[in-house]
Amino acid sequence: MPAPEDPMTDPSPPAPIWAVTTGEAGNRSQAEGLAAALGEPWRALAGYPPRPWSWLPSPWAARAGLERLLGPGSDSFSPPWPAVIVACGRRAATLALATRARCRRAGAPAPFLVQILDPQVGVRHFDMVVAPAHDRLTGPNVVTTQGALHRLTRARLAAGAEAWAPRLAGLPRPLVAVLVGGASHACPFSPGHARALAETLAAFARAHGVGLVVTPSRRTGPDNAALIARALSPLGALVWDGTGPNPYDGMLALADAILVTEESVSMVSEACFPGKPVYTLPMPGGSARHARFLADLRGQGFIRPFGGALEPWSPPAPLDEAARVAALVRQRLGWPPRSRGAER
Numbered sequence: 084m085p086a087p088e089d090p091m092t093d094p095s096p097p098a099p100i101w102a103v104t105t106g107e108a109g110n111r112s113q114a115e116g117l118a119a120a121l122g123e124p125w126r127a128l129a130g131y132p133p134r135p136w137s138w139l140p141s142p143w144a145a146r147a148g149l150e151r152l153l154g155p156g157s158d159s160f161s162p163p164w165p166a167v168i169v170a171c172g173r174r175a176a177t178l179a180l181a182t183r184a185r186c187r188r189a190g191a192p193a194p195f196l197v198q199i200l201d202p203q204v205g206v207r208h209f210d211m212v213v214a215p216a217h218d219r220l221t222g223p224n225v226v227t228t229q230g231a232l233h234r235l236t237r238a239r240l241a242a243g244a245e246a247w248a249p250r251l252a253g254l255p256r257p258l259v260a261v262l263v264g265g266a267s268h269a270c271p272f273s274p275g276h277a278r279a280l281a282e283t284l285a286a287f288a289r290a291h292g293v294g295l296v297v298t299p300s301r302r303t304g305p306d307n308a309a310l311i312a313r314a315l316s317p318l319g320a321l322v323w324d325g326t327g328p329n330p331y332d333g334m335l336a337l338a339d340a341i342l343v344t345e346e347s348v349s350m351v352s353e354a355c356f357p358g359k360p361v362y363t364l365p366m367p368g369g370s371a372r373h374a375r376f377l378a379d380l381r382g383q384g385f386i387r388p389f390g391g392a393l394e395p396w397s398p399p400a401p402l403d404e405a406a407r408v409a410a411l412v413r414q415r416l417g418w419p420p421r422s423r424g425a426e427r
Contacts, residue, residue, distance in 0.1 A: 099123075099124055099125065099126065099163055099164075099165045099166060099167075100118045100121055100123055100124065100125035100126075100165055100166065100167045100168075100169065101118075101125070101126060101127075101128050101160075101165040101167070101168045101169070101182070101194075102114040102115045102117070102118035102125060102126070102127045102128065102169050102171075103128050103129075103130065103168055103169065103170040103171075103175050103178050103179055103182070104127075104128075104129055104170070104171050104172055104175045105129060105130060105131055105132070105172055105174045105175050105178075106129040106131065107172060109231070109349050110171040110172040110175065110199075110200070111127065111129075111171070112231070112232070112233050112234050112349060113171045113199050113200075113231055113232040113233065113349075114127070114169045114170065114171040114175070114199060115127050115234055116232045116233045116234040116235075116405045117169050117197065117199065117213070117232050117405050117408055117409060117412075118167075118169045119234065119236070119405075120232075120405040120406050120408070120409035121167065121169075121409045121412060121413065122409070122413075122421045123167075128158040128159075128160060129156075129157065129158050130152065130153050130154075130157040130158060130160065130175070130178045131153070131154040131155065131156050131157050132144065132152045132153075132154060132174055132177055132178065133151075133152075133154035133155075136151065136152055136177065137174055137177075139177075140203065140204050141173065141174075141176040141177040141180055141202055141203075141204050141208065142180060142204055142208055144177040144181075145177050145180035145181040145184060146184075147181070148181065148184075148185070149178070149181040149182055149184070149185045152177060152178060152181050153178075160178070160182055160185075162189075162191075164182075164185075164186045164189065164191045164192075164194065165182075165194045166192070166194055166195065166416075167194055167195045167197065167412070167416070168182060168183070168194045168195070168196050168197065169197045169199065170196070170197070170198050170199065171198075171199040171200055172199075172200055173200075173201075173202055173203050176198050176202040176204070176208075176209070179196050179198065179209075180196070180208060182194065183196060195210045195211075195412075195415070195416055196208075196209045196210045196211070197209070197210065197211045197212075197213060197412060198211070198212045198213070199212075199213045199214075199232065200213075200214060200215075200218075201214055201218050201220050206220070206222040206224055206225055207222075207224075209224065210224065210415070211224050211225075211226060211411075211412065211415065212224055212225045212226070213225075213226045213228060213232070213408055214226075214227060214228070215227070215228050215229070215230055215231065215348065215376065216228065216229055216375075216376075216379055217372050217373070217375035217376040217379060218372070219375075226408055226411055228404040228407075228408065229352075229379060229380060229383065229385070229402060229404060230348055230351060230352035230355065230376065230380065230402065230404065231348045231349045231352040231353075231404075232352075232404055232405040232408065233349060233352060233353050233356070233405065235332075235335070235353055235356045239332050240332055240335060240336035240357060241336065242332065243330075243331070243332025243333035243334075243335070243336050243337075244332075244333055244336035244337050246328070246332075246333055247330050247332075247333025247334065247336075247337060248333070248337060250321075250330070250333075251294070251296060251321070251330075251333065251334070251337055254294030254295075254296070254319065254321065255292050255293060255294040255319070256293075256294060256339065257293055257294070257339035257340060257393060258293070258294045258296065258334075258337060258338050258339050259287075259293045259294065259295055259296070259338060259339065259340050259341070259342060259393070260296050260298075260334040260335055260337075260338035260340075260341045260342070260354075261284060261295055261296065261297040261298070261341075261342045261343075261364075262298055262300075262331075262341065262342070262343040262344065262350050262353075262354055263280070263297060263298065263299045263300060263303050263308075263311065263344055264300050264302050264303065264343075264344040264346050264347045264350050264366070265299070265300060265301075265302030265303040265304055265307065265344075265346075266302055266304070267302065267346050267347065267368075269346070269368050269369055269370045269373065270346040270366050270367060270368035270369060271367055271368055272302070272303070272304070272307060272346075272366070272367075274306060274307060274310060276307075276366070276367060277303070277307035277308075277310045277311055278310060278314075280311065280344070280364060281310060281311045281313075281314035281315060282314065283364070283389075283391075284297070284311075284314070284315055284320075284342075285314050285315060285318060286391070287391060287392070288315070288318045288319075288320065289318065290391070290392070291392060291393070293393070294319070294320070295315060295318070295319075295320035295321070295322075296320070296321045296323075296330055296334040296338070297311065297312075297315060297320055297321065297322040297323065298323045298329065298330060298331050298334065299311065299322075299323065299325070300347075300350070302347075305325075308322075308324070308325070312324065335353070335354070335356070335357050335359075336357060338357075338359055339359065339360075339393075340359055340360045340361075340362065340393050341354045341357070341359050341360070341361045341362070342361075342362045342363075342364055342389055343361060343362075343363060343364065344363070344364045344366050345363040345364060345365060345366050345369075345377060346366040346368070346369065346373070348373070348376055351363065351376075351377070351380065351386065352402065352404070354386075355380070355385045355386065355398065355401070355402035356401055356402055356403060357401060358397075358398060358400060358401035358402075359397075359398075360387070360393070360394070360396055360397060360398065361385060361386045361387070361398065362386065362387055362388065362389035362390075362393075363377065363386050363387070363388055363389060364389050365388070365389075383399065384396075384398055384399050385398045385399070385402055386398075409421075
């Protein structure tokens, strides 16, 4: 997956925003994506609550105090205190609540708390809770999204297109970007699964003469990624081997259509951001919750299951939930809307 954008820095920001997580890549992407979309100076902070605090519900654990919650490897949670905290994940919710309490003890204004994903405690503890529709979380301060927030922006795609257009110019058209995930807690991904996926893509390329650009993820695994590359490279596909620049941004920007393995909410959500036709590739396993996510996007016309060929259709719009939620946060805070020139 692409490297995150560098946080905006300023020694004395007028309205600092903290993106708080416990280090998980997917949670970082969501928190940092929303923090960046707010359009104000921000910084990313990771904290690691030790046991027993990491086991407890957030409001109880937060009473331990911020200092006790910042275990080995944690960043420094110190002044200038933030005006907004964007936290993602249950344990990050604990850090957000503890930081708010620390601000109050220091005589600083309490930050506005935005919690991404179900905090697994009452939503009343936060100013805003952002949760995907398939979580079925409700409440007066709950904002429902279609899928995950992320760090992709129009500027990133434009830069990726400029960088990769010469490299991809020689591939056949239509150009198809393929995002390959892998094993997750609910989805195994064995060499047999990788081989079946590679055979599906190879048959597609042979039958329709398309150009393929393929990016495996960390979850694909090196052996599975190599298997896919061996099957597709002889057909002229560009398969990223994990070294050198990642074509991710460029392929999303330049592709005529996008294929994505269906097991990852984050990957499917990012695939829907450019506004291209998106087809999902089946994966083993899954859950009822994830099936609801895919069904919701299919019902709204953002994705279709891959049937072996491209179809003449377009999604209703690019899916940019980070920008939509950021506008709602700014509205709640009484901040003016971002200027058109500053949009994502």
